[in-house]
Amino acid sequence: MIKPHTVFGTSATLITLACSFAVNAAPSKADDLLNATLWMQNSVEYKANVRGMYALAQMRLDEALKDKNWTALPTMQKSGFGMLPPAIIVDCDETMLDNNVYEAYLIKSGQGYSSKTWSQYVQDKVTEAMPGAVDFAKYAASKGVKIFYITNRKKESEQATLDNMKALGFPMDSQVDVLLTKGEKKEWTSDKATRDQYVANHYRVVLMLGDNLGDFTSPAGSPAQRLTTYQTNMAHWGKDWIMLPNPEYGSFESATFGNDYSLSPEKRRELKISALKAWEPKK
Ligand SMILES: [Mg+2]
Structure with a gap:
């Protein structure tokens, strides 16, 4: 103003x-991405927020390593899980990796997301690290904790992502495949549960980090179902499930239009606005 x-x-x-x-x-x-991207790319508020979340994650990791009963996946761990080596499950995009130059490209070129431009962007290997992410990952590795990166980037993007992340300084185990992409195995769908279970079969999963509800649970569907899932898992938030902010995209947005990307951008916008609860001035 x-x-x-x-x-x-x-x-x-x-x-x-x-x-x-x-x-x-x-x-x-109007461009629905503008303020969110400006905030995530240019603001110190976002950087400070993310660093705060990583500081919290490091404290929680220290707590978890002292307590063999601690697990972020109680429904998936089998009996005796306390004897398993510790691991962390993290999402990649907007959790460890910062794709704001891609979002800015969409804004500046007046386009919406497409798998074609996204794949080109991934192959260019210009993705940056989130503030504090590399230091956190290195800290975890220094404590003997294996980090599994569970991403819905496709298996065709795995090598470019691996090269990019190695160049950024993320610890990428050379003995074990720690970058688990969508479609790498037949049962590894966009629902991350099968990959979470794969890790939980061999490790005590002490922490999970993500920027989307689906990084922690199976996709919840409608806004009401998402709220229930959030409430059901209240004990996890800020303890063994660390959520990072992402106002650019995610199921918070797509749930408002039934996850139906075949709808026109105008229709999706209309449904997003109708999802808002608004003050009505008294006459
Ligand atoms: Mg993400």
Whole structure:
């Protein structure tokens, strides 16, 4: 909002107000990604928030390593899991990896997400690390904790992602496949549960980090189902499940239009707005 500067006198104030009105009267074309991407790419508030989450994760990791009964996946671990070596499961995009240059490309070129441009972007290996992510991953590795990166990047993108992450300094085990991509095995679908179970069969999973509900549980569906899932798992949040903020995209958005990307952008926008609970001024 443009604030009038009364120090310059009444006429200047009126001119300023007039300009302000003119700006408001002719809104620019809306882009639903703009504020979220500006915040995630340019703000110190986002960087500080993410660093805070990684600091919390490190404290929780220290706690977890002292307690053999601690697990982030109590429904998946088998009896005697306390004897298994510790591991962490992390998501990649917008959890360990920062793709804001891709989102900015979409805004600047006036496009929506497409698997074609996304695949090109991944093959370019220009993805950056989230603030604090490499240090956290190195800390975990230094404590003998295996880090499994469970991503819905496709198996065709695995090598480029691996090269990119190695170059960023993430610990990538050379003996064990720790980058588990979608479709790498037949049963590894976009629902991450089968990959979580695969890790839980051999490790005590002490922490999970993600930016989307689906990084922690099977996809929940509608906004109401998502809320129930969130409430059912209340004891995990901030303890052994660490959620990072992502206002750009995710199931929070797609749930409002029934996860139906065949709908036009205008229709999806309409449904998102109708999902909002709004104040109504008293007459
Ligand atoms: Mg993600």
